[in-house]
Amino acid sequence: MNKFPLNSKHAVQSNAVADLAQRLTGLFRELRSVAVAWSGGVDSAVVAKAAALALDEQAVAVTAVSPSLAEVERRDAAQEARRIGIRHIEICTQEFGRDEYRRNAGDRCFFCRDTLYSLMSEHRPGMEAAKQHRVRSPLIELGIDKTGVRQLARYWNLSVADKPASPCLSSRIAYGVEVTEERVRRVELAEASVRRLTGLREFRVRCESGDLARIEVPVAQLARLVDDEVRCELVSELTALGFSNVTLDLQGFRSGSLNAALVQLS
Numbered sequence: 001m002n003k004f005p006l007n008s009k010h011a012v013q014s015n016a017v018a019d020l021a022q023r024l025t026g027l028f029r030e031l032r033s034v035a036v037a038w039s040g041g042v043d044s045a046v047v048a049k050a051a052a053l054a055l056d057e058q059a060v061a062v063t064a065v066s067p068s069l070a071e072v073e074r075r076d077a078a079q080e081a082r083r084i085g086i087r088h089i090e091i092c093t094q095e096f097g098r099d100e101y102r103r104n105a106g107d108r109c110f111f112c113r114d115t116l117y118s119l120m121s122e123h124r125p126g127m128e129a130a131k132q133h134r135v136r137s138p139l140i141e142l143g144i145d146k147t148g149v150r151q152l153a154r155y156w157n158l159s160v161a162d163k164p165a166s167p168c169l170s171s172r173i174a175y176g177v178e179v180t181e182e183r184v185r186r187v188e189l190a191e192a193s194v195r196r197l198t199g200l201r202e203f204r205v206r207c208e209s210g211d212l213a214r215i216e217v218p219v220a221q222l223a224r225l226v227d228d229e230v231r232c233e234l235v236s237e238l239t240a241l242g243f244s245n246v247t248l249d250l251q252g253f254r255s256g257s258l259n260a261a262l263v264q265l266s
Contacts, residue, residue, distance in 0.1 A: 017151045020144065021050070024152070027138050028054035036061045037116060037135075038088065040077025045084065045160045046152045047138055052086040061086045064093040064116045067181040068168040070188045080160055091119050096181060104179045108170065164202040165255060174208045183207055186241045193237045197230050203253055205238075213243040219252035 028034060028051045036048045038061035051059035061081050065074060074090075081088035093115045095101045101111040117135055139149060153161035169184040177183075190205040190213060200221060206214040215234075217225060225231060225248055238246045 014155075017148075017155045020142075020148060021152055021155055023142055024050040024138060024144070025054045027142065028059070031055070033058040034060075036086070038063045038077060038081065039166075040073060040080050040160065041166060042153050042158070042160050042163055043139060043149055045080055045158050046149050046156070048081070048086045049084050049152075049156050049158060050138070052084055057087065059086055061088045063088065063090045064119075065090045066093045067096060067184050068112070068170040068179075070166075070169055070191075072192075073166060076160075080158070083159060093119060096179070102179050104170075104173055104175055104177060106175060108175075108179065112168070112170070172204060172206050174206065177207060177209055182242075183211075186243065189241055190238050190243070193234060194225075197233055198224050200224075206249075207243075211242065211244045213238050213246045214249050215247065216249045216251075216253040222248065222250065222252065 024046070034051050034055060036044060036051050036059065038044050038048055040063070044061075048059070048061045061077075061084075063069075063074065063077050078088060078090075093112075095112045095115045098111050098115065101108055101115075138144075144152070150161060169187050170179045172187045173179050173183055187205055187207055191203070194200065194203055194205060194215065194217075198217070198221070200217055203215065203217040203221075206216065208214050215225065225234065235246045
């Protein structure tokens with residue numbers, strides 16, 4: 001007879017995740033109150049869940065609302081906050097009013113975070129901006145990687161456990177191309193078209209110089225976009241939105257692919 005059950009490996013993994021959950025909630029119990037920068041993605045959901053478990057009403061999730069936040073992401077963030085049971089507030093940020101943000105150099109994210117953290121500090125119940133505003137990063141402090149985050153999300157039965165990463169809309173604008181409300185809105189509508197016509201969950205529509213649209217999808221899904229019916233509809237809808245041309249990136253989807261341009265800009 002086996003001394004150990006057949007699922008003993010799974011039990012060990014479950015214990016490890018439970019221990020990780022205790023460490024994360026324990027970090028928050030050391031604090032009197034906390035405001036979590038809340039995007040509704042898996043990282044912020046795990047942090048918010050731990051904060052809510054540890055601090056109850058003394059934890060609040062704060063969503064920055066601006067043109068760079070897609071409306072579907074705003075709606076999903078509010079719904080997930082309710083499921084988690086954390087108090088949720090929205091604040092309107094004005095990063096588009098900052099020249100440093102709109103010019104879209106390699107430091108754009110700093111000015112976005114700097115704006116957000118300044119407003120969050122007022123409400124109290126890019127990493128350099130976090131340091132200046134004494135913002136803590138629990139996942140980094142505890143060495144919790146992406147795999148650990150997903151495990152915690154499943155451990156707490158969070159609905160976003162398998163949600164693909166979805167950075168802000170401004171991250172779709174190529175560095176050196178001015179970030180404007182019109183451009184991010186165009187990207188938002190373009191991605192809605194791709195989602196509706198293909199059913200894909202993980203992809204990007206990038207806005208390149210000259211307002212060219214570059215669509216990235218997983219390599220295995222490239223054929224879906226060159227189907228005549230889908231291709232013609234996409235070209236028609238995206239050019240109607242104001243894109244000068246519509247291209248399909250044969251390298252496929254790569255998170256953060258625009259960062260390659262930073263070498264040329266520096």
